[in-house]
Amino acid sequence: MPPTGNHPAIHGTAGPAVAFCPSEYRELREERRLAHLWSAYGGRAVTTPESTGRQGRAPEAGAPPQEPPTLTAEPANTPPPPPAAFRPAGKRPRIWAASALLLLLVALAVQALRPLPAPTLSLSADATYTFEGSSPSLPWPTEGQGWMSVAGLGTMDRFGEQNPVPIGSVAKAMTAYVILREHPLQPGADGPSVTVDAKAQKEGGYDAAGESTLNTVKENDRLSLKDALSALMIPSANNIARLLARWDSGSEEAFAGKMNAAARRLGMDRTTYTDPSGLKETTVSTAEDQVKLGNELVKIKALTDITRLPQWKDPSGRTWRNFNSLVPFDNAIGIKTGSTTKAGGNLLFAATRKTGRQTVTVVGAILGQHRAPVIDTVNAVSKKVMAAARNALQERALMDKGTVVGHVDDGLGGRTPVVTSEPVSVVGWTGLTAKLKLGNGGTAIPHTAPAGKRVGVLSIGDGTGSAVEVPVELRRDLGQPGTAARLTRLG
Numbered sequence: 001m002p003p004t005g006n007h008p009a010i011h012g013t014a015g016p017a018v019a020f021c022p023s024e025y026r027e028l029r030e031e032r033r034l035a036h037l038w039s040a041y042g043g044r045a046v047t048t049p050e051s052t053g054r055q056g057r058a059p060e061a062g063a064p065p066q067e068p069p070t071l072t073a074e075p076a077n078t079p080p081p082p083p084a085a086f087r088p089a090g091k092r093p094r095i096w097a098a099s100a101l102l103l104l105l106v107a108l109a110v111q112a113l114r115p116l117p118a119p120t121l122s123l124s125a126d127a128t129y130t131f132e133g134s135s136p137s138l139p140w141p142t143e144g145q146g147w148m149s150v151a152g153l154g155t156m157d158r159f160g161e162q163n164p165v166p167i168g169s170v171a172k173a174m175t176a177y178v179i180l181r182e183h184p185l186q187p188g189a190d191g192p193s194v195t196v197d198a199k200a201q202k203e204g205g206y207d208a209a210g211e212s213t214l215n216t217v218k219e220n221d222r223l224s225l226k227d228a229l230s231a232l233m234i235p236s237a238n239n240i241a242r243l244l245a246r247w248d249s250g251s252e253e254a255f256a257g258k259m260n261a262a263a264r265r266l267g268m269d270r271t272t273y274t275d276p277s278g279l280k281e282t283t284v285s286t287a288e289d290q291v292k293l294g295n296e297l298v299k300i301k302a303l304t305d306i307t308r309l310p311q312w313k314d315p316s317g318r319t320w321r322n323f324n325s326l327v328p329f330d331n332a333i334g335i336k337t338g339s340t341t342k343a344g345g346n347l348l349f350a351a352t353r354k355t356g357r358q359t360v361t362v363v364g365a366i367l368g369q370h371r372a373p374v375i376d377t378v379n380a381v382s383k384k385v386m387a388a389a390r391n392a393l394q395e396r397a398l399m400d401k402g403t404v405v406g407h408v409d410d411g412l413g414g415r416t417p418v419v420t421s422e423p424v425s426v427v428g429w430t431g432l433t434a435k436l437k438l439g440n441g442g443t444a445i446p447h448t449a450p451a452g453k454r455v456g457v458l459s460i461g462d463g464t465g466s467a468v469e470v471p472v473e474l475r476r477d478l479g480q481p482g483t484a485a486r487l488t489r490l491g
Contacts, residue, residue, distance in 0.1 A: 117411030133430030144368030171278025307334025
């Protein structure tokens, strides 16, 4: 039952008793509760389902009790709402475009700063030239085996089965080759000294038994390398061959190992050396293999200056005759004779021929001549073959000066033509197919150069060597690749 009279819960002070109807009492209580909520929530407004004034009507009898008022404002310390789960759709394309532009600028900078590729030479002229006609047939002997080539151009002719046979003192050609690889000698120079040991002096006396020796040397004599090579190649001194082997390698066996290693490098696959002099019959080779060696020996002027001599005077003053009687006739330049009872007469020979503007070298070998006297026989048949080979050579005009033969490729699509700096002619024989090759001559091609700058060499030969070399030069200025080519390069 609601309070009546003086009730402090209603008025807060004593006073006369006032009678309230139930509806008025409920309205008063509701106002006080709302006032308390206003104060608790910082003075923010609250609402009730009805007006907060006292004009509301009392609920009808039997009506269910009213729900408490609902707050329509949040407290002042309510945290802010969470950020949206996705950015607005319009911002994302702009970010992507900016990122793509940045990546593009970085890529262009990298492209522009990359080192330029090295320029290269490419041949645009025909890669081969063939001399019309059938190949020459040289006047070979009726026994043994032979091979004839032109240095840098290839094989002209051959005969006989190329089976390994004893070669006698022709082996000394390899001895000279190994010595000069280990101890290079300039043309005209004497080179280092070689001290004669007791064994070389003793073996000098083997001439009494038929060996070729230098019998004028004594222990502790000092021979220049040039004199030692002269004794090796002209009187074919076995004792000096063995002395050079010991001087270079410490033993003859070790030196023979070097000889065989050199043979493998030169592609002399059917050659075996067992001693530096060739006296042993186990030292064997073929005419083809010896020509491979001869093509290397004719490049060594210090050696051909010796082998082209018809005679040589040793340090004691004694004169020795060259067993190769082809020199000095018909521009013959040696190279080495060799004979034993089993080997017969053998000769590795060479000669030069000037044809027009070009000078070429023919290199041949004939082995296994047994008609006595064998050295005279092999000299005679070799002379005929050498003369026929020289006569078979001919010169053909190939290009005029200023002919475009290729171009410099800058590696990025730019090409600058190169031309011959002089007329080009090629020496060969009927049936020969010569190969043309364009190279830089061992010098790097610049990125920029004026017209007329020499940048390479046109070579004509067999593909492994050349008999003709002509410089080539730029037809117009060579410039660096342009900006567009730099930025769009792929490699």
